[in-house]
Amino acid sequence: MNISLLLQMAADAEPDRIGLVCDGRRWSYSALWRAAHGAAAAIKTAGCSHVGLLDESSEAAAIALFGAALAGVPYVPLNYRLADADLAALLQRIAPAYLIGDVARVQRLNPDQGHKTVSRSEFVAEAERLGAEAGEAEEHGESIAVQIFTSGTTAAPKAALLRHGNLLSYILGTVEFASADAAEGALVCVPPYHIAGIAALMSSIYAMRKIVLLPAFDPDAWLNLASGERVSNAFVVPTMLARIIARMDAGLRPDLSGLQALAYGGGRMPLELIERALELFPATGFTNAYGLTETSSTIALLGPEDHRNAQRSQDPAVRARLASVGKPLPTIELQIRDEEGRVLPAGERGEIYVRGEQVSGEYKERKALDAEGWFPTRDAGYLDAEGYLFLAGRADDVIVRGGENISPGEIEDVLMTHPAIADAAAVAVPSVEWGEAVGIAIALKPEQPRPSDEELRNLIKNRLRSSRVPEKIAVLPALPYNEMGKLLRREVKKVFAS
Template sequence: MNIALFLEMAAQAAPERTALVCDGARFTYAELFAAAQGAASTIRQSGAEYVALLDESSEAAVLALFGAALAGVPYVPLNYRLADPDLAALLTRITPCLLVGDAARAGTLCEDAANTLLERGDFVTEARAAAPLEEADPGLGVAVQLFTSGTTGAPKAAILRHTNLSSYVIGTVEFGSAEEDMARLVTVPPYHIAGIAALLTSIYAQCRIVLLPAFTPEGWLKLVAREKVTHAFVVPTMLARVVETIRAGTPGDVSSLRALSYGGGKMPRELIEDALDLFPETAFTNAYGLTETSSTVALLGPEDHRAAKASEDPRVRARLASVGRPLPTLELEIRDEDGTVLGPNQAGEIFVRGEQVSGEYKERSALTADGWFPTRDAGYLDEDGYLFLSGRADDVIVRGGENISPGEIEDVLLTHPAIADACATGVPSLEWGEAVGIAIVTAPDCDCPPHDELCQLVRARLRSSRVPERTLVVDALPYNEMGKLLRREVKGWFGA
């Protein structure tokens, strides 16, 4: 079904409830739906075939998402942090568009006269004033087009259809299930799938959405206290900064925070243990998902977190580093390179199948003939079905025919007190084709341990094939703004 129907239903069932709070703006569900209908008129009148957003999160992003859905055109939130040439290349792929946000920058980068460029405030004012679009059925085409972050190549245009997103929402959320006081703080950028999924699921549950356009730990803590936020999603980097800020003594009342979910990158074990101590009453959920799967496909729930933290059993304790179990509404398998389905504790590539899984790009579909999506993420399931990630399949180091996951080496290196951060990658080797190279960031006031000591550490814990051949000491590792390690760059440092 069309995702705009979620907003229509919420407006019907709870018209007076507060739907959205952003800076000074407040919308009830009835007001938000009316404005989305107006936005649809504005979009239709412009003749646009795409609705682009070049802006931080605000009510304009929500109106663009649902206005586009009602007008039957794809919503394309763009990464405003991209460099000009990269952004210009994306803009040429989505003309004619109605672009909301940084109209001046978009106009300079793409001079196509067919585009309509509107500043945030103008778009919202027009949407609130416009009459609803007189049209029965906007159809079930593409709801959202997201350009992938391109950590492994040029951005691909991932496509999410209304049917994908609505299956995810209906399958994971009960309509109207939010308690009266439930408030969700959304602070991931609008061009991230978690940000879009959060809007859809919040609206379907009818909770109050609190937007924080630009994340700072102080701003986040202040908003949690002021709006009595009950639920929030963070990427590990954000959680690290919140924990740091609280530890540094910034006062913040987080007593309203009942649930905290996280995802979007690897969560350091130490950080999550710290957070569990700092927020003893908060229910933690770890979510694993991809753009191409309409967000979450596996999750580690609150009971799993507390049970793992309290357990003496190393197998159960280890689950704190897992992403939990697959959603009951989809199928998940681990396969080797030949496509053979692997059993428990055998690492391979993660495949998923289900109605929420799109696996489709503008250029081609990545689905297999029988509908499975190869995620290119590597991982394994333990005997109880908990999923452990071990990095991108493309990042696997192939040394003399043996597959090595960089994550296992990094985990061992990080146990060394003098090492603050580490990245293992494949480096060219005459003898093996590829060998292990490691880039190390030392802890403050520490010297990098000698290469031999690191080799010894790895050899003692893993097989000898994992022992690094080359070590590079660097000031910092490259991450994108979502906290994703840019391994390709590190690989480049070794001349690979």
């Protein structure tokens, strides 16, 4: 099958229903379907090997995604925030591509690669001009639907490949067709080059829930758009939610009574932040979604009932689940393994492995699945006795002090109990005696005094063990995160290196 089937079904079921809103313009499902066919015609005529998008979220992202699927060409959304040198390298890797968006930048960085470049407005206008009602989509189930470059930290980004079958397995296994009322709308503000943005487009279209696009996140714009469009659903990353709550606590309170469901993911959610969000939105169902690019988005969920049960409970084990990512989807198998590949019991930390039809585990450079189809996520974590999954950072982030493996997450959780600390990170720092030792960086809450180094070391020593006590301590105005809310530990390490 082909992912364009999702849009075709919506257009066939209710052609005049509004499927997407962006910058004041409203698109019906039939209009999107016709534009996707027009885009496919343009893409085929260009004869390029990839369809690239170098732009913010807009209707062009949806049209390009489904147009590329109809044309049988991989869709490659690019990170427009990359430095010129990094972006130029990626442009070279997908040449010759049909590129939509920042024409001037592409031509400046990659002038001789044979790219066909069109601006957003030119692309949309051409898709509409060429668009016409058409028949069934071609079969591309085993071919590549989407290629996403991972955010490389120590090496060149890998090209993660998602096939039509992977993406359809995720959508068909988690979303009921036409399950949304015509009045329901999903506010989407994550970048189009992230798997969450692609999954939001596909799942909303299949549910027939109107997509309300916010091209660039701003807390005031988010609150006003959510109110003005009476959105029922939204997805945010933790840093976005923190800024939304800060504005609400400062007095900006538009009518959000229509917000039924708020999903979050993409990074570590501070416990204090989600507790405040539950207070501010008492009638909203919260969902923590954990997934990866290589797994076609979500593989585990902490649902609305879990959130409210944990919020109300006096049982420490139940309350602790607010810091978990919930249970694996029914379509996903999940194991925790040690360094030798042995499956670990509940409560023991190790690397998370997953298996399922939505799991690609495939890169252009290599296959990452083992012989039995298991994918090593490189995320560390553990399962509790009831099967709830708790993350403990990246497996690569483990601090190895004198042969002892130390999880940064356990240190960070203790630091976050200090009333003056707003954010915390623990990283490995070089040590002559131990090989690696613990370094911590903290950000303080406004107008709070700085805790002494001795106070912080005693806090950790009393709650954990002496091996977790930091050798180095830094206080920063704010910790570094990427736009999806992931802590940039490599940047924290640079603080100690300097």
